[in-house]
Amino acid sequence: MRVAIIGAGVTGLSSALCIHEQFHGLVPSLELEIYAERFTPHTTSDGAAGLWQPYLSDRGNLQETLWNKETFDYLLGHLHSPAAEEMGLFLVSGYNLFTEPVPDPSWKNIVLGFRNLTPKELELFPGYSYGWFNTALMLEGRNYLPWLTNRLMQRGVKFFHKKVESFQEVSGDGVDVVLNCSGMRSGDLQPDPELQPDRGQIIKVLAPWVKHFIITHNLKSGTYSSPYIIPGSEFTVLGGINQHGNWSEENSAKDHKSIWESCCQLLPALQKAKIVGEWSGLRPARPSVRLERESTRLGNLRAEVIHNYGHGGFGITIHWGCAMAAARLLGTILQEKQQLATPPGPRL
């Protein structure tokens, strides 16, 4: 029973780990293979700051809110484990800022200590009149992806550095199930007009005195289009760019200026921070995450594909819930192929 995962970002690697954890004992013939054009530290997940925080609006996708919660709870459970440091997992608190009152988000009871900002706290942020304070988690891709990779390699999962051009290329080779975790490049495997890039650019600085995340919101221009500051374990990420439909992965001087000036205005002390890097990436945006099974026919062959892509700017936030959902879909397929009596794990 060969399962191929296309994509080695947070979605591909965590789906692979979740599947292996759940099924390797039950399906002795299970073999997992990961195919990707890019591996850590060159994936989209590596460039993300790693803050667990969903978008303000769930866009009507309640399933996504549940997956976000499952991810948060899963990570919180690992916070005190010896692996936490290696995973790049730690608690972080901070501020979400608005220029007008807004309804509480779907995730207010998922994070810890959610509350409104006091007038004195708002004095720190001239121009913003309303906001939230809460404690959330950081999961840094540049640590989490290598950790996932190590766990997978220990389990005998094989890695192939290869750009897969089509599902047939893999399924025609004797692979029974393909997991499509190819993020922004999913359109190359199967056209999806709903999948569009939301281009982001970030500046990495050394500002170890910053202990809180600060995320501003411009309700008109949308998520991540307004300055944000996120403190990591080695450097602080400055951002605030979200360009729908822009495919460029090149750093733009204009965006650099916009990020730098708006973040320094937000936190004047940043003017003294040393810039240590810059990066652009494409958030694989979609009106909703595509997490579903697709059976296609190739001549006499039935090809099973499980799609798990389109996580926009909340891939890290939602990854484990989606990995578990993908594993459930695989369980159903394994059951049909009579590899399993009943799928393991709780039903949701």
Add this chain to the structure above:
Amino acid sequence: MASPKVAVVGAGVIGLSTALCITETCPSCSVTVLSDQFSPNTTSDVAAGMLIPHTYPDTPIHRQKQWFKETFTYLFAISNSAEASEAGIHLVSGWQVFKSTPKEQLPFWSDIVLGFRPMSEAELQKFPQHRFGQAFTTLKCDCPPYLLWLEKRLKAAGTQMYTRKVADLWELHSEYDIVVNCTGMGAHQLVGDKQLSPIRGQVLKVHVPWVKHFIRDGDGLTYIYPGIHSVTLGGTREEGSWSLSPDAGTTRDIFDRCCSLEPSLQGAQDIEVKVGLRPSRQCVRVQREVLSHGGVKLPVVHNYGHGAGGFSVHRGTANEAAHLVGECISDLQGSSSRAKL
């Protein structure tokens, strides 16, 4: 008196901030800082510099609250400016946790720090041995940066600073018009204050950059305070101990206690051990005195005995001491004009 000559003895956070307040309230004064130690070798350099007040048994609470409020307001403005990183001032959020619910759930300073509230059940799950907690955001003064920043401000204001061991305040009477005594633990010897005694504190400074919150046990003995480049782990409160040598058994004990509050500390790198003697007193001595020998008088303003709460009230007591210096100057000017009659 055209340009009163003021000597400030002591260059820890109290000495430097008091000197700075004097330059601000009395621009015509000539201020000199004299100390046998400067940063990074002062008691202040060992302290984490967290703005969480210590309660002095014999100082009225309203006065302590006023000192804390002035200090917090002053540092809040710096933390929000472009100078924050140079001054070593930054906001930090976290939790104070208690194994049993304290009698006083709202300390006097709860409305001065930011966002003070009881911890939720979900938050307390992170601390299985503790049953009650408070979450808030406060400020931290990292040393040496803060002391070096104060020294820079003083130099810009024309203040001279000299390394000098003052054995007796009287020795300054011919060179200075007013002496300000900010000698901390040194006052025990210097002015023979037997009410002042050391409370020894040992701390570890470790490199754990993923720790972004402070955690403090309400008993005041175990704490984790994240600074700019290192996290301070503490601590001890050994009354009457004068030893400045680190103790290996204590290091192990502090590390274990902190790891039980924050398991990820197990991965800590580069552990540095430091010891400081908190200059402890039942009340902070902010007070005027006149030393007199053979008809010659020397006005003295004392500002010492801040114990565990130096950083929390430093600016407030510095303001008060500077005010007392102003009174001394008025008295001197009054008596010199009387002398002319």
